[in-house]
Amino acid sequence: MVRDDLIIVKDLKKYFPIRAGLFGTKGVFVRAVDGVSLTIKRGETFGLAGESGCGKSTFARLLLRLIEPTAGKVLFDGIDLFSLSKKELRKLRRRMGIVFQDPKSSLNPRMTIYNILKRPLEIHGIGSSKEERLNMIIEILEKVGLGEEHLNRYPHELSGGQQQRVSIARAIITKPDFVVLDEPTSALDISVQAQILNLLVKLQREFKLTYLFITHNLMVLQYISDRVGIMYLGKVVEIMNTRDELNLGKVYHPYTAFLMLSIPAVDIRERRRDKIIVPGEVPSSINPPTGCRFHPRCPFAKEECKSKEPPLLEIRRGHYVACHFPSITEEKLTPYVEERMESIRRLLRGGS
Amino acid sequence: MNNEILLKIEDLYVNFRTDEGIAKVIDGISLSIRYGEVLALMGETGCGKSTVAKSILRLLPKNAEVRGKILFKGTNLLDLPESELRKIRGKEIGMIFQEPLTALNPVFTIGNQMSEMFKIHKLRIKRTIQEEVIELLKNVRIPDPQRRYYSYPFELSGGMRQRVMIAMMLAGRPSLLIADEPTSALDVTIQAQILKLLMDLRNKYNMSILIITHDPGVVAEMADRVAIMYAGQIAEVGPVRDIFLNPQHPYTRGLLRALPLGHKEERELENIPGRVPNLINPPPGCRFHPRCPYAMERCRKVKPKPVVISDEHYVFCHLLGGE
Numbered sequence: 001m002v003r004d005d006l007i008i009v010k011d012l013k014k015y016f017p018i019r020a021g022l023f024g025t026k027g028v029f030v031r032a033v034d035g036v037s038l039t040i041k042r043g044e045t046f047g048l049a050g051e052s053g054c055g056k057s058t059f060a061r062l063l064l065r066l067i068e069p070t071a072g073k074v075l076f077d078g079i080d081l082f083s084l085s086k087k088e089l090r091k092l093r094r095r096m097g098i099v100f101q102d103p104k105s106s107l108n109p110r111m112t113i114y115n116i117l118k119r120p121l122e123i124h125g126i127g128s129s130k131e132e133r134l135n136m137i138i139e140i141l142e143k144v145g146l147g148e149e150h151l152n153r154y155p156h157e158l159s160g161g162q163q164q165r166v167s168i169a170r171a172i173i174t175k176p177d178f179v180v181l182d183e184p185t186s187a188l189d190i191s192v193q194a195q196i197l198n199l200l201v202k203l204q205r206e207f208k209l210t211y212l213f214i215t216h217n218l219m220v221l222q223y224i225s226d227r228v229g230i231m232y233l234g235k236v237v238e239i240m241n242t243r244d245e246l247n248l249g250k251v252y253h254p255y256t257a258f259l260m261l262s263i264p265a266v267d268i269r270e271r272r273r274d275k276i277i278v279p280g281e282v283p284s285s286i287n288p289p290t291g292c293r294f295h296p297r298c299p300f301a302k303e304e305c306k307s308k309e310p311p312l313l314e315i316r317r318g319h320y321v322a323c324h325f326p327s328i329t330e331e332k333l334t335p336y337v338e339e340r341m342e343s344i345r346r347l348l349r350g351g352s
Numbered sequence: 353m354n355n356e357i358l359l360k361i362e363d364l365y366v367n368f369r370t371d372e373g374i375a376k377v378i379d380g381i382s383l384s385i386r387y388g389e390v391l392a393l394m395g396e397t398g399c400g401k402s403t404v405a406k407s408i409l410r411l412l413p414k415n416a417e418v419r420g421k422i423l424f425k426g427t428n429l430l431d432l433p434e435s436e437l438r439k440i441r442g443k444e445i446g447m448i449f450q451e452p453l454t455a456l457n458p459v460f461t462i463g464n465q466m467s468e469m470f471k472i473h474k475l476r477i478k479r480t481i482q483e484e485v486i487e488l489l490k491n492v493r494i495p496d497p498q499r500r501y502y503s504y505p506f507e508l509s510g511g512m513r514q515r516v517m518i519a520m521m522l523a524g525r526p527s528l529l530i531a532d533e534p535t536s537a538l539d540v541t542i543q544a545q546i547l548k549l550l551m552d553l554r555n556k557y558n559m560s561i562l563i564i565t566h567d568p569g570v571v572a573e574m575a576d577r578v579a580i581m582y583a584g585q586i587a588e589v590g591p592v593r594d595i596f597l598n599p600q601h602p603y604t605r606g607l608l609r610a611l612p613l614g615h616k617e618e619r620e621l622e623n624i625p626g627r628v629p630n631l632i633n634p635p636p637g638c639r640f641h642p643r644c645p646y647a648m649e650r651c652r653k654v655k656p657k658p659v660v661i662s663d664e665h666y667v668f669c670h671l672l673g674g675e
Binding site for chain 2: 051052159189190191193194195197198201216218219220222223224242243247258259261262263277278279281282344345347348
């Protein structure tokens, strides 16, 4: 039986200890990921967004078990990821890939493209002869829009976009089910970003890949993802469908609403002088605020928000919100987000 | 905003001598900024937008050769002796950068560094320098300015550091602020706060702002006019509304259609084929021609002159006519 959910995450936590002072301070932690539960469906792109320090990259590394969790569970196609032995984990890794933001630092500068792409094949014992592997490498290079002529080049001889294509080829050469894309286009120019996003969509369809797409760029998020999770200080505050909800502005957590409203108004007709802006900055995740972590910045916070942590509840089919008072956001902010998203659609209709 | 010109760039050429040859980074551009106006220079990596900003303040490295005129209130900045320019730089023309941490000295307190501004430029003050500095910090909405006066740069967040840079720049009451990617290193909610702050200050002090950015969102949010740059040439310049809703240059059109608006199930993003050219041997004529789907013989030979689309909207493209 093929499971609908490729990845199930249950109450996942990662605390990093901090060593401070001469003797080290015991019991002080950065709570990078602090109790996240979600599922990623087979074949979808799950977009995870949030600002720096919200824990999104730590979360991604946990899903691939590149780091060990403090608590919680991850089921990868039904397999309990953290109970695997090293050997079993290595076997499973063949089914996972990752692409990082900066291809320059994630590609070994002293290896040719051929050698970079040969490594994963060797590690996982894929291909029986040198020729077979070479053919696989050429095939994958062509799939990502490069070619045989790049085999003996070094990363520094390629442009940023081409380097990112190599990173993508490396991530998918083992024919994985699941690929983590950690800000894959954030270091690229707009026109190159467009090429890479188009490529990722094409590869996903062709190889039936499941993506976890991490980004702080909300425009990219609303374009590429099928479902979206918004993180704030180690917690997921909202999960929803992209096309029917996020892109129509139907968001119910005040933080999500503020994020979407901070997308600059590309449609100049929507430029308003009295912009809605969230006050303050993200607090430290060493001593996160009590209750709802967003309460110190939330203009609608009440007593309850300071003391009681809101659970992530399903308010509509498939739409989860962690807020005590989603109806306040719905009344005060959602209309503006809807208007903003409508203006983007209008721009698309009229602008081409 | 009045219609008088504050800064006028005329036929600016910048070449860099490198080991591989001479890179022709800016290829004869002309631009002007009015009093109180926000002009954006937008383009992708290597288009020369930062070079333009740096040539205004003569902050280019020694291997740069600059030709042309940069008239600030009628004075050609390129002709001024260094001692005269120093009076303008940081005082009449302020500048903020992408990464404020590298622009601030890590071993001095915020108060100390900001006080320097008053001393170097011998600014007139109404109270003690410390009070003036705290007033400036209040102006950029830094919470608890009395305490922040004694903070070191590393104790502040990225957003707060950028506020300090803006406050420092405000000390000289500049008539022109050059902002080079001022929010690119910041998170979106902080970016929104800083952009709003800049606009509020522009309105309060009637400053002109030259904003250098790769982000069309920042342009749409802030600028009155925008110049789109490609490989050291201006492709198109005009009011932001005209450029965004009625782009004429094939490069501008491609760039806007490459933006990830909408959803992947609804549209594929537009691709601009090819790569940015090497500026040591740039393509002759219109530098965009090797990537342009409409390139004609003329484009390969003759550098396009501006074609008027409407009022202040100019396009440098042979497709749209011209002689």
